[in-house]
Amino acid sequence: MVVFKDRTDAGKRLAEELEEYAGRDDVILLALPRGGVPVAFEVAKELDLELDVFIVRKLGVPGYEELAMGAISSGGVKVMNMSVVDSLQISGEDIDSVVEAERKELERREELYRKGKAKLDVTGRTAILIDDGLATGATMKAAVQALRAQKPENIVVAVPTASKEACEEFAADVDKTVCLTTPEPFYGVGAWYEDFAQTSDREVCDLLKKAEDMNR
Known part of the structure; x- marks a missing residue:
């Protein structure tokens, strides 16, 4: 391999x-x-x-951040893996909290990596x-x-x-x-x-x- x-x-x-x-x-x-x-x-x-x-930012499961429950990207797109959300019974409040944190990081990277372009x-x-x-x-x-x-x-x-x-x-x-x-x-x-x-x-x-x- x-x-x-x-x-x-x-x-x-x-x-x-x-x-x-x-x-x-x-x-x-x-x-x-x-x-x-x-x-x-x-x-x-x-x-x-x-x-x-x-x-693009991965939305990690709270406490198990390497496991993706979804992702967000430039342009306001949000994709959720509902099988993960449902199987782990992740609350809407927890999802909103993760989305907000990752949106801030996404905006920071946009400014840092594409500044002036x-x-x-x-x-x-x-x-x-x-x-x-x-x-x-x-x-x-x-x-x-x-x-x-x-x-x-x-x-x-x-x-x-x-x-x-x-x-x-x-x-x-x-x-x-x-x-x-x-x-x-x-x-x-x-x-x-x-x-x-x-x-x-x-x-x-x-x-x-x-x-x-x-x-x-």
């Missing part, structure tokens, strides 16, 4: 599978921060493509959403729904690793999916990276600046 050294290695391998989009002005890479940014940066560098971010415009373009992996897919699902409202020509979801279920689900929702590995049992995204250290805000900002400089 493929194991990636780190997100940089994963991005280089992902670029090989996205070669058909190289150098195209009608294509934009949209990274899901923070972990998706170093992956997408390598794709942008290898294929000479524009890179931006699409801000023109409003994202994907109309008529092929938008490739990139993350470091998909487990439940809740975060990516919110991104896809929010992005579709902005009328891109095509939406592509591309990740180094994903659960088989998540990858198959997106195949029906978007124009194309690229999942380099769908190991079973999946365990989690981090299980397929030798180094899965958290990506910092500084690293995200540095990589976005480098990508912007490359496109000048």
